[in-house]
Amino acid sequence: MVTAKMRRESFVEYEEAVAESRVLIIMTAVQADGFLDSCLAIRPSFNDNSPIKELIARTDTGEEQVLKSLRTPLTSYRKKIRYCVLEFNPLLDSSSINAKGWKKIAFTIYNNYKDFDAFLVLHGTDSLAYTSSALSFMLQNLGKPVILTGSQTPMTELQNDATDNLLGSLLIAGHFMIPEVCLFFNHELYRGNRATKVNATAFAAFQSPNFPPLATVGINTTARWDLITRPNAIEKFRVEENLDAQVACLRIFPGILPEMVEGVLNLKNLKGLVLETFGAGNLPEDERLLQVLGEACRRGIIIVNVTQCLTGTVSPLYAPGTALGRAGVVFGHDLTSEAALTKLIWLLGKNLTDTQIRFQMSHSLRGELTEQSQTLFEHPGLTPKMEYISRLGYAIRDGDLDEIERVLVAQEGWLLNEVDYAGRTPLHHAAIQSNSQVLRHLLSRGASVHIRNRENHTPLYLAADAGYPENVKLLREAGAHLHPDEVELAEMLKQKAIRSSTSSMSNSPVGGSSANSINIATPASTDSSSAAAVTLMVPDGHQKHAGSSGGGSTIHSASLGNGIDNEAVECWALAGV
DSSP states (O other), rough: OHHHHHHHHHHHHHHEEEEEEEEEEEEEEEEOTHHHIIITTTTTOOOOOOOOOEEEETTTTOEEEEEEEEEOOTTTEEEEEEEEEEEEOOOGGGGOOHHHHHHHHHHHHHHHTTOOSEEEEEEOOOTTTHHHHHHHHEEETTOOOEEEESSOOOOTTOSSSSSHHHHHHHHHHOOOOSSSSSEEEEEEEEETTTTTTTSSSSSSSOOOOSSSSEEEEEEEEEOOOOTOOOOSSSSSOEEEOOOOOOEEEOOOOOOOOOHHHHHHHHHHHHOEEEEBBBTTBBBOOOOOOOOHHHHHHTTTTEEEEEEESSSSOOOOHHHHHHHHHHHEEOOOTTTOOOHHHHHHHHTTTTOOOOOHHHHHTOOSSSOSSSSOOOSSSSOOOOOOOHHHHHHHHHHHHHHHHHHHHHHHTTTGGGGOOOTTTOOOOOHHHHHSSSHHHHHHHHHTTTTOOOOOOOOSOHHHHHHHHOOOHHHHHHHTTTTOOOHHHHHHHHHHHHHHHHHHHHSSSSOOOOOOOSSEHHHEEESSSSGGOOEEEEEEOTTTSSSSSEETTTTTEEOOOOGOOHHHHHHHHHHHHTTOO
C-alpha cells in the first residue's frame, strides 16, 4: 500500500532528478524596489515555492554578492530554471547610456560566465537596440545566450508587457543554447544587431525589418536554428572593451546644404560618420556635397551609407549612390543605424587601418548585415531528422571529416547542437573519440561547448572522464568549463584516480578480453533500444566503456592500470579541477 510518506519521498526524489538551468538576470534599469521579492516571488509562473537557495554573482569589478534565487515550475521541456537578480547600483538611465555603460554590462557577464548558463539584461527601451548591437560586437566567442529585454509598462501596472517579456526571455534562455546577443520583445526573439525600435507606445515596440526572428514564443517555442550564428574560432569567451565613440550620425534631407555636412565632418576628433540616405543609398545631386564627403574620406574619416527606410538595403543602383562609392563612402547594405553606429565605434577601437575598417563595415561579422552571395547548393528534400543525426554520429565515430561536413552543409549547420535520444550533441560524441581533429572541426563550425546531455554533463566532463587530454585542452581553448553541478563529482573522480594511481593494480584487460575497445552508443533512431553499439580501438592498452544510456563515457577506475589513472588525474586537472 502506497502511504503519504512514500508519495512525499518519491516526490522529493523526482524533484532532485529534474535538471536545472541557471540564469543571471542583470537589472540595469528601474523596475521596482526589491524586484525579486515584490514582483517575481509572488507570481506562480516565476516561483515554484521551493526552498530559497543562495547563489554567488559578481559585479563588473569582480565584487562578489550573495543573492537569493527563485526557481520556475517545471516547464514543458522537463526542466526548471533557477535565477537570481543582480541589480546595478546606481541603475543606468536608458536615455543616457554610453560606452561606459556597455562595458559595465559586458564585464558583469564576463565575471559570471562560468557560473550561469545564460544571461538576461533588463534594460530601458529607448536605447535597447543600441545596447544589444554594441554587446553583439563586444562579446567575442560567445557560447551562451545573452538576451536583452524591457517593457513599455512596468510589471507593477495591471496592464503590462513586462511579465510576458521577462517570462518569455527567461524560458528561451533556460532551454535554448543560442550563442548570440538577442533582443526579446512581444513574443519574438530578434538578433540583437538587427532590431530597431519602431513604436513608442505599443507593446510591439521592436522589429527586425530585414531579418526573421530567431525564435517565436507561443504555445510552443519555435527556434530557427538555420539562422543562428555560432563561434567560428577555437578561442575562449572574452570582452573587447576598447571602444572609440568619436562618431556621429547624420540624416540627409531635401535641400541639405554642403556646409551643414562639412560642419559635422569638421568636428574635432571625429573619426566616423553614419550617413542616413534616401532609398537605396541616394543623396541630392550636388557636386559640392560629394566633394565634402570625398575630402573627409581622404582625411581618414570612415563614412558609412545606410538607408533611412525601415526595410531594404543600400545598393549602387542609381548615379548618386555610385558617386558616393567613388568618393570613398562605404555601402552599409541593410545595417540598421544602431548596428552601423555601434559597429563603427567597436572597429575604431581595434587599431585597424582605414582600409580594414572599410572592408569589415561592409561585411557581416555577427550576422548584422546581409551580404550578396550566390547559393552554393540546394536544400535537400525533407528527410527524417534522426537519419541525419545518425549519419553524423557514424561519421564522428569513423573520423570521416568529409562526411561530417557533407551532412552539416546539407542541413545548413543546424545539426551542430541537435541532440539524440540521450540528449547528446555531436560535440558530446566527438569529445569521447580519440581523433581530436573531429572535435576541432565541430568547434570551428560553431558547436556549443556548454550544452549538457540528459545526465547533465558537458562535453568537457565527458572528455576528461574518458581520459582524452588533447580533447580536454581543445575544449578549454574553445571556452569550455565544467558546470557548477559537475564540479563536485569531478573532484571526487580526480581524488579516486589519485588514490588508484598510488596503489598496485593488475594490468590485465577488463573481463579478460584481448581487444582494447570503447563502446559508444551511436544514435540510430529516437528509441534508445535501437542504438548501434560501436567499438573503437584505444591505444593505451586498456578498456574503456561508454554507456549507451548514460550520455557519455565512464572510466571504471578500479579496473584500469596506473597509466590510465595518471592520465585521468591529468585530464581532470586540465579541465580545471
